[in-house]
Amino acid sequence: MRLRVDRDRCIGSSNCVVVMPDVFDQDEAEGLVQLLDDSGAGHDEDALHDVAYACPAQAIEVVEGG
Structure with a gap:
């Protein structure tokens, strides 16, 4: 699993940073999102999807299998 963020779509709400x-x-x-770890490794998959x-x-996009 991998993560992707689209900074052009981000509105800086910071929900992801808080969680x-x-x-x-x-x-x-x-104030836009920065992805610190795009691998998702070691993180709860359900939490990432949430x-x-x-x-x-x-x-934010969760990409399965990659």
Whole structure:
């Protein structure tokens, strides 16, 4: 499993950072999502799917098998 973020879609709500600060961060300049760990390894898969689903801008994607 891999993670992808689309910074063009991100609105800086920070929901992902609050829930999984070891995977997501926000840049200081624009407040947009930064992916700290795109592998998803060692993280709860259900939680990763929940974070992606909860993103109000749908800027997070969980890619299975890659």
